[in-house]
Amino acid sequence: MNIFQGKVALITGASSGIGRATALRLASFGARLGLAARTTEKLQAVANEAAAKGGEAFAIPTDVTDREQCRRAVEATVERFGRLDILLCCAGVSMRGPFADSDLDALERVMRVNFFGTLYPAYCAIPHLKKTEGSLAAITSLSGKRGTPFYAIYGASKFAVQGLFASLRLELAPAGVHVGVVAPGFVDTPLRENVLGPDGRPYETPPPPPFRVWPVEKCVDRIIELLVKRKAELLLPWFVRPFLALDEAVGGWLGDRYLARKFGCRKKQE
Numbered sequence: 001m002n003i004f005q006g007k008v009a010l011i012t013g014a015s016s017g018i019g020r021a022t023a024l025r026l027a028s029f030g031a032r033l034g035l036a037a038r039t040t041e042k043l044q045a046v047a048n049e050a051a052a053k054g055g056e057a058f059a060i061p062t063d064v065t066d067r068e069q070c071r072r073a074v075e076a077t078v079e080r081f082g083r084l085d086i087l088l089c090c091a092g093v094s095m096r097g098p099f100a101d102s103d104l105d106a107l108e109r110v111m112r113v114n115f116f117g118t119l120y121p122a123y124c125a126i127p128h129l130k131k132t133e134g135s136l137a138a139i140t141s142l143s144g145k146r147g148t149p150f151y152a153i154y155g156a157s158k159f160a161v162q163g164l165f166a167s168l169r170l171e172l173a174p175a176g177v178h179v180g181v182v183a184p185g186f187v188d189t190p191l192r193e194n195v196l197g198p199d200g201r202p203y204e205t206p207p208p209p210p211f212r213v214w215p216v217e218k219c220v221d222r223i224i225e226l227l228v229k230r231k232a233e234l235l236l237p238w239f240v241r242p243f244l245a246l247d248e249a250v251g252g253w254l255g256d257r258y259l260a261r262k263f264g265c266r267k268k269q270e
């Protein structure tokens, strides 16, 4: 796709899953990429794969919970390529379990990675994106669109990103910066194998997903569409949007029952 030829993107969470797959897709379109995450070897492997696909990419070891490291990731990308057209925030961690039984430090950590780990790079990238009238994009989640049992902190962190980006979209429109989010359901990546339990450690056997799991390339398709059409928000799957509208129209009655059944949390009988 020509519009990405020579464009410069910084992708957080680029060592795995959605971030990695999007990096490779953008590389195949000739984009130049800064790849940020904590695991240097995995980033280097993605950079090599990106080069093989015709892109140019380099690894920027970054912990997104550290604002100084986020600033350096943005600056390193601009120093290397001279500009920044896209920031795509994919770094994230999932947590599933009863909120009241969850370790408070673990709850805070999820918020730091998913929310502040998006806010910090966004904050540092905005001056550069204004110069290129570029795109600021993040991956949220359907659990950031509708309260979901056992995903309280994960969902809250994604609601927070949705809210941040909804405001930024209006605030940055006069500067020509596009701001958008992709909110997927379950996607086939290592995220679920590493989902944290209430104690803040990954489950030995992660709970099975209660919904269909979508191929990662479908999610990449949505991200590319978001960037090309400069959309505010896309969902995966798309048909969740009319369900959400219907649910809202009936005061949440429909979704409450559906999710209670799916997650086995019906009210006790009087």
Ligand SMILES: NC(=O)c1ccc[n+]([C@@H]2O[C@H](COP(=O)([O-])OP(=O)(O)OC[C@H]3O[C@@H](n4cnc5c(N)ncnc54)[C@H](OP(=O)(O)O)[C@@H]3O)[C@@H](O)[C@H]2O)c1
Binding pocket: 012, 013, 014, 015, 016, 017, 018, 019, 036, 037, 038, 039, 040, 042, 062, 063, 064, 065, 089, 090, 091, 092, 093, 094, 113, 117, 139, 140, 141, 142, 183, 184, 185, 186, 187, 188, 189, 190, 191, 192, 194
């Ligand atoms: N997969 C799904 O079902 C699904 C559904 C909805 C939304 N999402 C969202 O999509 C995004 C990508 O998830 P994924 O499915 O691709 O998961 P993944 O394969 O587990 O990838 C997560 C990425 O985040 C990085 N990361 C985690 N903590 C980090 C930190 N402190 N600093 C920097 N990087 C960090 C990881 O790299 P390192 O470990 O190397 O740092 C990895 O590259 C996340 O925001 C997730 O919440 C995923």
